Amino acid sequence: MSIPIKTVVPRQIDTIKMNPEIISLVKEYFTELSEPSLQEEIAKVGVIREFKEGEIIMNFGSFVTAVPLVVKGSIKVVREEEEDNKEVLLYFLNAGETCSMSFSCCMMDKRSDIRTTAEDDSKIIAIPIKHVNDWMSKYPSWRNFVMRSYDSRMQELVKTLDSIAFKKMDERLWEYLLKRSKAHHSNIIHSTHQTIANDLNASREAISRLLKQLEKKGAISLERNKIVLL
Amino acid sequence: MSIPIKTVVPRQIDTIKMNPEIISLVKEYFTELSEPSLQEEIAKVGVIREFKEGEIIMNFGSFVTAVPLVVKGSIKVVREEEEDNKEVLLYFLNAGETCSMSFSCCMMDKRSDIRTTAEDDSKIIAIPIKHVNDWMSKYPSWRNFVMRSYDSRMQELVKTLDSIAFKKMDERLWEYLLKRSKAHHSNIIHSTHQTIANDLNASREAISRLLKQLEKKGAISLERNKIVLL
DNA sequence: TTGAAATTGTGATCTAGATCACATTCGGAT
C-alpha cells in the first residue's frame, strides 16, 4: 500500500458516487447480498452494462476483468471447439445469477474456449475482479454468495455433462427447449432449427425431424423461426 | 450433543494435540497453505485416513462430513446415472488436490451426486466441514486455495465435457489411458476392459476392439488385467 | 488337475445420428 495522498485517496475511497440504480437492482435481484455497506460498495464500483440480443459479451481469449451480476435478460454460455467449428451450450445465466469463475474463464486451453452472448436483451452489473476478492474477506454474505454461485455453476455443468453422456437427442432437445423458454420467461422461442442444432452439437436435419416428432406428440407447435411450447 | 463433561471440552478446544505428520504433509503437498497458524489448525482438526485401492470413499447419496486433502494416491470421481446403472468418469484427484464438489456438498448441506473411490492406495487429510467455512474468513490462503480448487475442478469438468461432446471413443480412450497412467505415476495400468468401458460409459466390446487397434499401432501392449503404455 | 468363473476375442445385427442431395416454402427487399 502506498502512502495516502490527501486529495486523492479520499476521493477514491469515500466520495466516489454511488449509482442509486445499482442499489435498487441489487436489492431486487440479489436479496442475499443484504449488508448495506456491501450494497454501497457495489454501487460505487459496479458498472451497468447493457447488451442487445445476440451481442457477444465476452470472448475468453483474453483475461476476464469483471464478474457480471445479471439483472435482466439471459446470458448464454457456450463451449467452442474451433477445429471443426463445433459448440455446445453449457448453461444460461438468468437474472439474479452470476458467473464467478474468476480465474478459470480465461485460461482454458487454447484450441477451444468459452463464449458468452446475450440470449435476450440483457443488463448486468459488472464488478471489477479485485473487489470480488476483497469482499470475500469483508462480507460474509458476499462470500456465501460467491460460493453458492460457484456451486450452482458446477451443478449445472455436471447436469449438462450427464445429459450429453447419457441421454438421447430427443430428450436433450426437450430439455433445451424448456431451458430457453425459462430463460426468456416465455413459452415462445424465436430460433431457427440450425441455431438449436448448433447449441446441441447436432445436425440441423436431426433437429428438424425431432421437432416434427414433438409437434406430432402435441408438445409444441412449429412456425418459421418460432417454436411454441404447449 | 450431550452435556459437556468438564475434562472433555478443554481438551477438544485448547489442548488438543497437533498431529505432526499432518503439518509436514501439508507443507509438502499444499505449499499454498503457508500460514503457520492455518497449518496448526489443520493439524489439530484434520484426520488422516487411508484407503486401499478400489475402496469406496464416498458413495452417491451420502452426506459429506469432511473435505479431503489428498496427500497420497489418487481418487476417482464418477458421476452416476441410477436408472440404467451407467456412469462416467469426471476426473481424478491426485496428491496436492482437493475436491470442491465436496465443498459444495457440505456447504449446501446436501447429498452427494457423485461417487469417489480410491484409484490407488491413497491417503487423505479429512477436514471436518465446519472448519472449511470458518477458515474462509480467517485465512486468505485457505480462501484462495478453495477458490482455486473450484476453478481447476471446473476446468477439468469442462474438458471432460468436451471430450464427451466432441471426440470419438478412440480418442477418449487414449486420453483416459494417459490420465490413469498419470494418476498411478506408472505406464502400467491394472484394469479390465470392462472397468474402462464403465468409466467411459461405453460397451466392453467396443473398448476391447479399440484397445486392439492401439496395440496394433504400437501405442500399448495388452495382457490380462494389464495395459502397458509404450 | 480340474472345474468354474472371470476375462478377452470376434462376428452378426441394429440403431441413432451424421452426411449428402435435393425439393419446397416462406418472407422481405426491390
Next chain:
DNA sequence: ATCCGAATGTGATCTAGATCACAATTTCAA
C-alpha cells in the same frame, strides 16, 4: 408482384458404437 436467399422437409446412404451370441483363454480355488 416477383425474385432471391434463408428456413424447412424428406429420402438415401453411411458410420460409430451398442447389443447379442458365443468361443477361447487365463486364473485360481478345491
